[in-house]
Amino acid sequence: MTSTAAFDALPRPDAVAALVAVCSSVTWADRVAAGRPYGDLDSLLAAADAALADLDDLTGPLAGHPRIGERVHSGSSAKEQAGMAGASEQVRAAMAEGNAEYERRFGHVYLVCASGRTADELLAVLQDRLGNTAEEEAARTRSELAAINRLRLTGLIVQDR
Structure with a gap:
C-alpha cells in the first residue's frame, strides 16, 4: 500500500508492475502508468476506467481471474x-x-x-x-472488471492524511 503521491513518483516499471497486480493486462497497466501524476485516488480511478474502456480485447485482463x-x-x-x-x-x-x-x-x-x-x-x-445476450454480457463483464480494478486500486492506495 502506498499513497497516491508515492504511486505517482514510482519509476514507470515499478508502477506498471503494481498495476499488473491489480489487472493482468499489461496494456491497461502501461496506459494507467503513463497518465501519472494523478494527485488523488479519484483521478487514478477515472484514468483506470478510461484505460479499460479503451481496451478492445479483454482476454488479457480476464486471464488473471x-x-x-x-x-x-x-x-x-x-x-x-x-x-x-x-x-x-x-x-x-x-x-x-x-x-x-x-x-x-x-x-x-x-x-x-x-x-x-x-x-x-x-x-x-x-x-x-x-440469460444475457452476448452483447449484454460483454458490457456486464467490462463493468464487473472495472469494479474489481477500482476495489484493488483503492486497496493499493492509502490516501495521504
Missing part, C-alpha cells in the same frame, strides 16, 4: 472470493456447472466483483447472467 468457486489460496482473488469458502458441496457443484456453461456460451471466464458476496449470491448472479 480464476473461476468463481475454484479454491484460490492467496492474492486478491482469494480475499474477494471469501464468500465461497463456506459454500456447500451442492453450491460448489452448481457453480462449477454454471461456470462451464458460461464459458461455452460466452467464450471466457465468468467474472463478477465477488467481494462481500455469499456463495449463494454469486451462484444466483451467474445463473441470471446466463
Whole structure:
C-alpha cells in the first residue's frame, strides 16, 4: 500500500508492475502508468476506467481471474472470493456447472466483483447472467472488471492524511 503521491513518483516499471497486480493486462497497466501524476485516488480511478474502456480485447485482463468457486489460496482473488469458502458441496457443484456453461456460451471466464458476496449470491448472479445476450454480457463483464480494478486500486492506495 502506498499513497497516491508515492504511486505517482514510482519509476514507470515499478508502477506498471503494481498495476499488473491489480489487472493482468499489461496494456491497461502501461496506459494507467503513463497518465501519472494523478494527485488523488479519484483521478487514478477515472484514468483506470478510461484505460479499460479503451481496451478492445479483454482476454488479457480476464486471464488473471480464476473461476468463481475454484479454491484460490492467496492474492486478491482469494480475499474477494471469501464468500465461497463456506459454500456447500451442492453450491460448489452448481457453480462449477454454471461456470462451464458460461464459458461455452460466452467464450471466457465468468467474472463478477465477488467481494462481500455469499456463495449463494454469486451462484444466483451467474445463473441470471446466463440469460444475457452476448452483447449484454460483454458490457456486464467490462463493468464487473472495472469494479474489481477500482476495489484493488483503492486497496493499493492509502490516501495521504
